[in-house]
Amino acid sequence: MSEQDLRDSLQQAVWDEPPLDFDPDTFMARAEQLTRRRRALMSVGVATALIIATVATLPAFLTSGRNRVESATGVSTTNSASAPSTLNFPWPPNDVKRRGHTYAEDQPFLASMWEAVLSPALQHEGAEVNSIGTWSPDFQPSAYSRDQGVKDILMGSVDYVGPSGAAQLNITLAGPGGWAPSPEEMCRNLPDPSTCNAVKRPDGSVVVAVELGGKSSSGSFYSGERTVYHYRKDGSVVGMASRSRVVDASGYGDSGVPMNFDQLTRLATNGSITLPD
Amino acid sequence: MRKAEEQGFREFAVTHAASLRRTAYLFCGDWHTAEDLMQQSLMKLYQAWHRVQQQDHAGAYARKILLRTWLDEKRRPWRRAEQRDGELPEMADSGADPDLVSGRLWAKELIQKALIKVPPRQRAVLVLRYFEDLSVTDVAAVMGCTEGTVKSQTARGLVALRAAVDALENNGSTMEREVAS
Numbered sequence: 001m002s003e004q005d006l007r008d009s010l011q012q013a014v015w016d017e018p019p020l021d022f023d024p025d026t027f028m029a030r031a032e033q034l035t036r037r038r039r040a041l042m043s044v045g046v047a048t049a050l051i052i053a054t055v056a057t058l059p060a061f062l063t064s065g066r067n068r069v070e071s072a073t074g075v076s077t078t079n080s081a082s083a084p085s086t087l088n089f090p091w092p093p094n095d096v097k098r099r100g101h102t103y104a105e106d107q108p109f110l111a112s113m114w115e116a117v118l119s120p121a122l123q124h125e126g127a128e129v130n131s132i133g134t135w136s137p138d139f140q141p142s143a144y145s146r147d148q149g150v151k152d153i154l155m156g157s158v159d160y161v162g163p164s165g166a167a168q169l170n171i172t173l174a175g176p177g178g179w180a181p182s183p184e185e186m187c188r189n190l191p192d193p194s195t196c197n198a199v200k201r202p203d204g205s206v207v208v209a210v211e212l213g214g215k216s217s218s219g220s221f222y223s224g225e226r227t228v229y230h231y232r233k234d235g236s237v238v239g240m241a242s243r244s245r246v247v248d249a250s251g252y253g254d255s256g257v258p259m260n261f262d263q264l265t266r267l268a269t270n271g272s273i274t275l276p277d
Numbered sequence: 278m279r280k281a282e283e284q285g286f287r288e289f290a291v292t293h294a295a296s297l298r299r300t301a302y303l304f305c306g307d308w309h310t311a312e313d314l315m316q317q318s319l320m321k322l323y324q325a326w327h328r329v330q331q332q333d334h335a336g337a338y339a340r341k342i343l344l345r346t347w348l349d350e351k352r353r354p355w356r357r358a359e360q361r362d363g364e365l366p367e368m369a370d371s372g373a374d375p376d377l378v379s380g381r382l383w384a385k386e387l388i389q390k391a392l393i394k395v396p397p398r399q400r401a402v403l404v405l406r407y408f409e410d411l412s413v414t415d416v417a418a419v420m421g422c423t424e425g426t427v428k429s430q431t432a433r434g435l436v437a438l439r440a441a442v443d444a445l446e447n448n449g450s451t452m453e454r455e456v457a458s
Contacts, residue, residue: 017298028283
């Protein structure tokens with residue numbers, strides 16, 4: 001069978017087609033009726049979704065005030081123009097001795113800390129057990145490091161899935177004396193738009209709660225990040241930064257920052273999360 | 278839908294309903310199903326008409342909808358179990374040339390039975406290329422695949438169709454010999 005035979009055969013296959021019973025008026029009326037019905041169904045669906053979303057988010061909205069770390073001695077700023085200066089927290093401490101670290105030396109300590117402290121703490125804050133990725137931190141130069149020659153700032157991130165979806169926690173562990181900017185300087189040097197609260201705790205340490213960004217400059221995606229730095233009395237700093245890892249075609253999704261300040265503060269002030277002595 | 282759009286769609290539907298039904302028939306091998314497929318496709322096209330008419334390729338879009346509607350329909354459980362192995366009814370036409378009618382019926386039955394044995398997507402490619410006379414590029418656009426895939430599907434479809442036709446012709450010859458003896 002050649003291609004021409006096939007063409008002819010296909011034409012012959014439909015030669016006895018029954019008469020077409022197609023009434024455009026009836027068809028158009030039915031199409032319009034179906035369209036109206038579909039629109040009505042969609043309206044009901046959207047209304048239902050709105051009601052469910054309202055019911056689901058109202059409790060979170062009403063309790064959102066808890067995210068702020070409040071204290072009588074706290075100072076705050078909403079942009080880089082005004083910097084707090086009433087903490088009375090000298091930084092960096094003068095009497096601490098910095099110690100260089102290597103990942104190879106610290107690996108057993110870090111591995112056991114991950115197993116016993118960090119991973120369980122992350123689960124406690126809502127991370128799904130089987131979704132928690134690996135934590136592969138490294139000592140790396142930081143813009144905040146006082147002396148790049150001494151490696152005592154460990155940074156690493158871990159991916160997980162939490163209640164709000166795919167998320168990432170960036171963990172910073174700075175050894176005593178390694179972290180250069182004071183709480184006041186941290187708040188002063190943030191880019192707009194951002195908020196910064198520096199709070200002195202009863203034990204004399206300071207917690208700096210920072211929220212960066214929001215919508216990107218084009219407004220197409222949410223680029224926010226929420227971080228809590230715990231300035232400890234021994235001169236070390238532990239930072240916990242939370243951001244969404246939901247990625248769509250335009251970049252990070254508009255799903256907000258997964259962890260609130262309470263959660264990040266619990267992680268950052270956990271005394272078991274630290275570099276080895 | 279505005280009046281002008283409605284009028285445009287109405288004209289398109291009236292003009293293309295018959296050809297869409299023919300194509301649907303060659304896809305599925307049944308005029309009733311073909312009628313349903315054509316109606317469903319036009320209904321879907323109506324929903325998207327405000328977008329389609331601006332792009333000036335409503336015919337291709339309608340074929341694409343028709344193909345997807347048919348493939349979706351084939352996936353339904355009650356369609357999977359359907360077997361089309363019944364005899365085709367003969368149609369009397371007193372005004373027609375008996376030899377011509379006989380030849381046409383033979384060709385129709387042969388091609389229809391053989392075409393049904395070709396896998397669905399290959400069958401669709403054959404119909405679009407050799408019945409609708411679309412180019413490889415146009416078929417690729419309707420099928421939502423690359424031109425290379427259209428060429429390979431065409432080649433495989435032709436092999437499958439020829440094999441099916443040969444098998445049917447051999448069966449016919451055997452039956453004729455049995456009747457003669």
